[in-house]
Amino acid sequence: FNLQKINNYLPPKAKPLFDGAYISLGITDMHGISSDISLNYSGIDYTGEPGLPTKDIINTGIRFVATLNPEKKDQSFKVTLNLKGSNNLKIVPVGKETRVTLKSDWSNPSFSGEYLPVRKSISDKGFEAEWKVLHFNRDYPQSWVGNKFKVLPSAFGVTLFLPVDSYHKTERTLKYAILFIGMTFLSFFIVEVLNKKILHPVQYILIGSALVLFYSLLLSLSEHIRFEPAYLISSLSIISLISFYSRYALKSVKMAGVLGGILSLFYLFLYVLLQLQDYSILVGSFGLLLVLAIIMYTTRNIDWFAISSPENREEIKEKTG
Incomplete structure (x- = not known):
């Protein structure tokens, strides 16, 4: 800094008292200071004192009472500051x-x-x-x-x-629960429509219970092992359970395999979202767009009015039975 410019701000005939001047260091939070703060000015070390003589610029900080040399055009100083806990x-x-x-x-x-x-x-x-x-x-x-x-x-x-720990990751997983369960039910519904097989509401309840159990397994396992293997074990357990149940509910090994593959993709997509801290919303939005596009393409030739007719429902019930 240049002390020679200070005269531009003083009243007429006023003289600055350089031997009683001070240098202020503004610090908004004083709790993190862990040792004495020192100032080196013109080769001389000065120890700081808490409190500022004026609060025009900032309310809290450290002041150094130093004898300034106005003859030097360019003034330089060095402050040593140790902080912690911020x-x-x-x-x-x-x-x-x-x-x-x-x-x-x-x-x-x-x-x-x-x-x-x-x-x-x-x-x-x-x-x-x-x-x-x-x-x-x-x-x-x-x-x-x-x-x-x-x-x-x-x-x-x-x-x-x-960093995002296991509990935070599990909490983030729960935020996607409704969307995840809804997408799974939608997948089962589309499989029903395409194969003309009907699932009973009780069967949907059992499948939903298995999906909810995933989060309980994930939380309990992540308390004892790392999140990654806990997620893998939980997801594989639920995928295997639902695929096994779908084999008999839909009476089709092929459809059970398809649903197992869809669930695997869903859980993989969810895991990727959990790893992304800055782009999870962006990737999630494009992922949902892709899922919607696949659903619309798969069901593009379905006549929904024909499916909802009483005659067609009876035909589906006979094939299911």
Whole structure:
């Protein structure tokens, strides 16, 4: 910073007291500070004290009482700050050119705030991101008097998300339960129509009970083993049970195999959705569009009025019986 420009903001004949000046470091949440904060200015180390002399810009932070040298045109300083226990870190770009580089072993970052990184890389081993913000990119100047401008809305940074664990994945699975069960019932109904076989409502209840049991199995198994094998065991158990029951309910090995394959695709699709954290809604929407397209294509030649006629119902009952 340039101390020579401070005279532009003082009343006539006023003189700044550089030997009693202070440098303020705004920190919105003081709970994460884990050690003393030090400031190195012109080769001299200063220890910070909590509290800001003025709250025109920010309400909380650290102040450093330092003897400033107004003769030097460009002033530089270094602050050492150790933080812990925070799920996000944001920085206000008050410099004329603000460059920030963050590197961490956290593998689930979410970049947020007014500015996004100009460069970033994310892997299972962590992430690295770099920001560059010019003073032209914000709506306040380099210096002013009082509280004319608000700087906090221009903050940018990163939020550290917790990876999705077994309980969260099971909870997300439950959110798709109604849709998943409905799609399964719809598949059985289409098989009924195409093969002119009728299932009794009690049989639908038994199939629905098996589908609901999947979520109970998944939750109980994931408490003892990893989510992936728990999902595999639960889905295979339900697919086998429903396929076996369909063999006798529809009196067709072929149709039981078809329904087993459809259920396998449904469970595979659901598993893929659970693995996607950022694109699950997008992939899910296109997946449902594909399912609807397949259903419409499969049933394109069905005469629904003929199927619903009493004569045709009696014919289907005779074939089913």
